[in-house]
Amino acid sequence: MMLEVRDLAIDIARPDAEPLRLVNDVSFRLAAGRTLGIVGESGSGKSMLLKALIGLLPGTIRATGSILFDGTDLLALGEAEMCRVRGRRIGMIFQEPMTALNPAQRIGDQIAEGIRWHRRVSAAEARAEALQWLERVRIPDARRRIDTYPHEMSGGQRQRVGIAIALAMRPDLLIADEPTTALDVTVQAEILDIFDELVSDLGVGLILVSHDLGVIGRIADETLVLYAGTRMEEGPTEAVLRHPRHPYTRGLLAAMPRRGGGVGAGGDLPTIPGTVPSLAALPPGCRFANRCGCVTEACRAAEPAWRTAADGRGLRCILGPEAAA
Numbered sequence: 624m625m626l627e628v629r630d631l632a633i634d635i636a637r638p639d640a641e642p643l644r645l646v647n648d649v650s651f652r653l654a655a656g657r658t659l660g661i662v663g664e665s666g667s668g669k670s671m672l673l674k675a676l677i678g679l680l681p682g683t684i685r686a687t688g689s690i691l692f693d694g695t696d697l698l699a700l701g702e703a704e705m706c707r708v709r710g711r712r713i714g715m716i717f718q719e720p721m722t723a724l725n726p727a728q729r730i731g732d733q734i735a736e737g738i739r740w741h742r743r744v745s746a747a748e749a750r751a752e753a754l755q756w757l758e759r760v761r762i763p764d765a766r767r768r769i770d771t772y773p774h775e776m777s778g779g780q781r782q783r784v785g786i787a788i789a790l791a792m793r794p795d796l797l798i799a800d801e802p803t804t805a806l807d808v809t810v811q812a813e814i815l816d817i818f819d820e821l822v823s824d825l826g827v828g829l830i831l832v833s834h835d836l837g838v839i840g841r842i843a844d845e846t847l848v849l850y851a852g853t854r855m856e857e858g859p860t861e862a863v864l865r866h867p868r869h870p871y872t873r874g875l876l877a878a879m880p881r882r883g884g885g886v887g888a889g890g891d892l893p894t895i896p897g898t899v900p901s902l903a904a905l906p907p908g909c910r911f912a913n914r915c916g917c918v919t920e921a922c923r924a925a926e927p928a929w930r931t932a933a934d935g936r937g938l939r940c941i942l943g944p945e946a947a948a
């Protein structure tokens with residue numbers, strides 16, 4: 624197994640109080656050539672989880688548990704060792720590609736620079752390889768565009784360059800954080816096609832984080848649903864989206880815009896009532912209790928344990944898979 628996260632918890636130190644737990648009891652696995660979709664609203668713990676995976680948690684925040692990457696626990700590595708993993712073995716793609724691009728440097732030079740940082744190749748070889756990557760991510764007229772600056776490109780093209788920069792390091796694992804959120808639907812579909820093709824052709828593992836179940840459903844083999852810092856449901860994407868077991872997953876699906884459906888009598892999309900609770904003031908018992916239409920008194924007695932059903936799907940709800948189905 625290329626990546627195995629076990630019992631991950633993330634705590635932030637507070638000056639006059641006990642540390643606050645930001646992420647609790649998160650575990651998942653990812654094999655090479657597979658895509659894991661992680662979905663959740665703001666405040667679900669997605670960003671903290673990603674920072675822990677790439678070793679970029681601030682000093683006041685501490686992760687415990689283990690993040691086994693090809694058998695090495697990333698949480699046990701020092702910054703110098705983690706620097707060798709980040710970029711070269713684990714690539715990152717951000718929501719806003721300008722975050723990753725240098726506005727003052729030509730895109731071809733930016734890709735080539737990454738190649739030469741990690742491998743001993745000549746400048747000419749690195750440039751030739753940069754051109755191949757630009758063609759691979761379908762930049763039109765790549766031979767000419769290799770010398771353009773980021774501001775001369777559209778948002779979709781900049782995102783393709785971001786993907787090319789990450790892949791040019793030949794990572795084993797790629798982490799994409801809301802990579803299509805800022806793009807229109809057509810460009811979004813093209814970017815997802817590129818991910819699909821690259822994951823199967825290059826055999827990289829992909830973690831795609833999104834608040835959009837449509838994006839996750841389009842590309843992910845497995846789906847992990849996070850809520851208020853913990854996992855609520857996990858399983859093969861098709862099963863989770865067609866037969867969701869957790870009331871929260873069902874709420875997310877009901878809130879998805881659909882052609883010819885999903886709109887209530889008043890013309891509004893159904894929404895999940897309320898908001899994600901503050902981690903400093905979680906409700907007693909189930910974290911979703913204040914928003915759940917199936918809540919009973921038993922839900923507020925204690926936080927439901929994570930359970931794995933006979934078919935391998937995971938769930939955190941006292942209803943259990945049979946009742947939820």
Ligand code: SF4
Binds near residue numbers: 870911912917922940
């Ligand atoms: S444990 Fe209760 S409140 Fe929580 S999701 Fe399940 S039914 Fe809803």
